[in-house]
Amino acid sequence: MNGSIRTLFWDIGGVILTNGWDRNQRKRVLSRLGVDMEAYEEAHERANYYWERGLITAKEFFAQTVLTPNPELDLTFEIVWPQVCAESKVLHPECLDMLAELKGQGRYRIATLNNESRELNGYRLDAFKMRSLFDYFICSGSVHEMKPMPGIYRSAVDISGFEARTALFIDDKEENCEAARAVGMNAIRFESPQQLCLALADYDVHVSSLEMV
Structure with missing residues (x-):
């Protein structure tokens, strides 16, 4: 696994922000x-x-x-x-710090991969100033397919321009992670920022923002 990751795909609701409309x-x-x-x-x-x-x-x-x-x-x-x-809030500010650090490293392409309506997704990206943290955005409201259906993951891989084995997907739902693995992607089920930091290191993806925790 070491050194093979080219693209990091992030869920938003439940990982970075609260859910959109639960x-x-x-x-x-x-x-x-x-x-x-x-x-x-x-x-x-x-x-x-x-x-x-x-x-x-x-x-x-x-x-x-x-x-x-x-x-x-x-x-x-x-x-x-x-x-x-107004129901949308930052759930884990540490994840925003991690994203900013990873983006600054310039080693990876960083994208969203989330289920959300087009309008709510756009509002949340703007309201929480997240557009600069990602290189591109794969949202169900834009690609017309939802996790855990395989089509959205295949679209993510195709858009990335790299092989599925070089993609690492982060999501708080195990069924979504399993679906990503089924198309050849790597996946981490998110539990906490600290757990994610350790799990990323297993893929040779390192962030210093949580090292002191």
């Missing part, structure tokens, strides 16, 4: 707005398939799941969307 976030925002959560979750399951694959827009998604089913609440996309975005 069940707890939905409950906090929509309950506050008076939305019936049981009815919403049924609509969410149907519409989210298309939203996270970039097949419908955020406005279309929330029209289908929140606005049209709840006309009595007099909600608009302009009311709902900022509250959705």
Whole structure:
């Protein structure tokens, strides 16, 4: 493994930031707005398939799941969307430090590989000033496929321009890591910044930002 890694692919939600629009976030925002959560979750399951694959827009998604089913609440996309975005926070600032250091080393191509709608992904990259930390971005909302389906990993490898065995993928879900390994990529299941730092060293990828921890 030593010295063979050319590209580092990072998940975002659960590794660097909080998730984008998970069940707890939905409950906090929509309950506050008076939305019936049981009815919403049924609509969410149907519409989210298309939203996270970039097949419908955020406005279309929330029209289908929140606005049209709840006309009595007099909600608009302009009311709902900022509250959705406000749910995103930095989960592990140490990972941002690690990314900055790895980018500065210039030894690797660094990319995202995440499941997220196009709009929410764009907001999060801008709001947390992450665009400069990556060379390119592979998001389900742009490539129209989601982890753990093999197509998104194959797209990542093809876009990288290198062989799958030279790619290292970091994700907090084991099923996503297993899917990456199935197409020939290396993968680390993220548990903590400290654990990730040690796991990266096994691939001869070194960061000094956590050496003192």
